[in-house]
Amino acid sequence: MTENQPRTFPADFLWGSATAAYQIEGAAAEDGRTPSIWDTFSRTPGKVYEGHTGDVACDHYHRWQDDLDLMAELGLEAYRFSVSWPRVQPTGRGPAVQRGLDFYRALTDGLLERGITPALTLYHWDLPQELEDAGGWPVRETAERFAEYARIVGEALGDRVKMWTTLNEPFCSAFLGYGSGVHAPGRTEPESVLKAAHHLNLAHGLATQVLREVLPRDAAIGITLNPAVVRPHTDSPEDRDAARRIDALQTRIFSDPVLHGAYPADLRQDTAAVSDWSFVRDGDEAAIHQPLDFLGINYYNPVVASAPSGSDVVARNDGHGSGEHSPWVGSEQVEFQMLTAERTDMGWPIDASGLTDVLLRFSREVPQLPLYITENGAAFDDKMDGSGAVHDPNRVAYLRDHLSAALDALEQGVDLRGYFLWSLLDNFEWAYGYSKRFGVVHVDFETLKRTPKSSARWYSELVRSGSLPDRD
Numbered sequence: 001m002t003e004n005q006p007r008t009f010p011a012d013f014l015w016g017s018a019t020a021a022y023q024i025e026g027a028a029a030e031d032g033r034t035p036s037i038w039d040t041f042s043r044t045p046g047k048v049y050e051g052h053t054g055d056v057a058c059d060h061y062h063r064w065q066d067d068l069d070l071m072a073e074l075g076l077e078a079y080r081f082s083v084s085w086p087r088v089q090p091t092g093r094g095p096a097v098q099r100g101l102d103f104y105r106a107l108t109d110g111l112l113e114r115g116i117t118p119a120l121t122l123y124h125w126d127l128p129q130e131l132e133d134a135g136g137w138p139v140r141e142t143a144e145r146f147a148e149y150a151r152i153v154g155e156a157l158g159d160r161v162k163m164w165t166t167l168n169e170p171f172c173s174a175f176l177g178y179g180s181g182v183h184a185p186g187r188t189e190p191e192s193v194l195k196a197a198h199h200l201n202l203a204h205g206l207a208t209q210v211l212r213e214v215l216p217r218d219a220a221i222g223i224t225l226n227p228a229v230v231r232p233h234t235d236s237p238e239d240r241d242a243a244r245r246i247d248a249l250q251t252r253i254f255s256d257p258v259l260h261g262a263y264p265a266d267l268r269q270d271t272a273a274v275s276d277w278s279f280v281r282d283g284d285e286a287a288i289h290q291p292l293d294f295l296g297i298n299y300y301n302p303v304v305a306s307a308p309s310g311s312d313v314v315a316r317n318d319g320h321g322s323g324e325h326s327p328w329v330g331s332e333q334v335e336f337q338m339l340t341a342e343r344t345d346m347g348w349p350i351d352a353s354g355l356t357d358v359l360l361r362f363s364r365e366v367p368q369l370p371l372y373i374t375e376n377g378a379a380f381d382d383k384m385d386g387s388g389a390v391h392d393p394n395r396v397a398y399l400r401d402h403l404s405a406a407l408d409a410l411e412q413g414v415d416l417r418g419y420f421l422w423s424l425l426d427n428f429e430w431a432y433g434y435s436k437r438f439g440v441v442h443v444d445f446e447t448l449k450r451t452p453k454s455s456a457r458w459y460s461e462l463v464r465s466g467s468l469p470d471r472d
């Protein structure tokens with residue numbers, strides 16, 4: 001490649017941004033919505049930074065038209081959003097609430113009117129509290145309830161949404177929700193992690209079958225995973241084994257049954273002391289293994305795993321929060337090294353090469369399956385200057401490096417179809433509340449005013465030109 005030559009993406013590459021319902025909507029008790037596990041968790045003292053909740057968030061529920069105008073102004077081509085389960089089916093059972101469905105009908109119509117492709121995620125972590133009260137994801141029935149909810153949303157929006165994702169990052173739902181407890185519902189039960197992972201996989205499989213029944217034939221169905229990009233600290237067999245264990249727990253526990261129809265044997269072995277896996281019934285793996293139209297990949301950073309050092313204090317630089325309980329069921333003693341100096345405001349190391357690696361991995365593993373980057377982005381401590389502008393050159397640099405890494409993958413033949421930047425707006429960053437800003441649009445959480453940062457302008461220009469400028 002010639003120096004200073006812009007590098008170009010395929011003409012039909014889909015450029016979007018991503019958000020999730022609980023992180024932006026607010027209106028938590030409006031129009032029939034009942035609490036989800038995140039409403040309960042954020043109200044539990046000590047769980048979320050300074051007791052922040054999603055009660056108001058970005059108030060997107062009332063300001064969605066302005067937000068859509070903003071996307072259109074920036075020239076974004078697609079929008080990945082999630083549907084709040086307790087907004088459309090409050091108890092997680094039975095009939096839908098029309099007002100909830102109407103909101104998403106209006107939202108998707110508004111997107112289409114502006115020429116923006118809606119990309120819908122059914123589950124971005126907001127389980128109706130009543131289903132958690134009945135046992136949550138460790139209970140098999142939750143998967144069946146999810147399929148019923150998928151039918152409701154599929155029937156209501158199938159005429160206007162062509163891109164469907166069942167689950168976002170089931171790893172976080174299972175391992176952070178039921179293992180380390182840093183996410184809702186905050187349980188710390190090793191065997192429940194494995195049960196939750198299985199029932200999330202089953203939920204994906206059952207919902208995919210239902211969506212195939214109710215959606216028009218041209219609808220695309222996929223799942224979004226956050227595969228571990230895990231590197232062994234050294235080439236020693238012990239460090240390589242540590243990396244293998246983490247890969248099994250974060251990635252293959254989902255990707256193997258979803259893409260290949262069976263749980264990995266090494267995972268079952270690594271976790272044998274925790275569970276006999278009798279919760280997997282005959283036929284489940286086949287039910288999970290449904291033909292898919294795309295795989296969504298979320299990427300933020302790689303991790304470096306090493307063998308247990310024998311120290312009592314296990315290094316937990318695994319990027320998944322600092323709860324007292326390890327999420328790494330059966331491999332709790334694996335340690336994580338922090339080698340990269342440059343970090344985002346989350347403390348996550350900045351290393352774009354991991355994005356190329358994860359895209360190449362899945363491109364080799366499932367060559368026929370189109371890939372999308374469904375999330376990528378960075379939190380920085382952005383400040384508004386005296387003139388009311390927000391300059392975020394560090395985010396621009398992060399995005400440029402990662403898009404360059406995506407181009408490296410494309411140039412090596414990866415069937416990468418699009419990129420959804422996390423996130424459109426600063427929003428409720430789960431256990432970190434509003435203290436971490438991921439948006440390309442700044443949100444003042446007092447006034448709720450939106451101000452595009454310089455990264456939004458940069459991204460907008462990239463979308464318009466389709467080529468990656470060498471410099472800002």
Ligand code: FCB
Pocket residue numbers: 020023168169172226298375422429430438
């Ligand atoms: C991902 C989540 C998303 C957001 C980003 C920073 O794990 O899917 O909601 O919080 O991390």
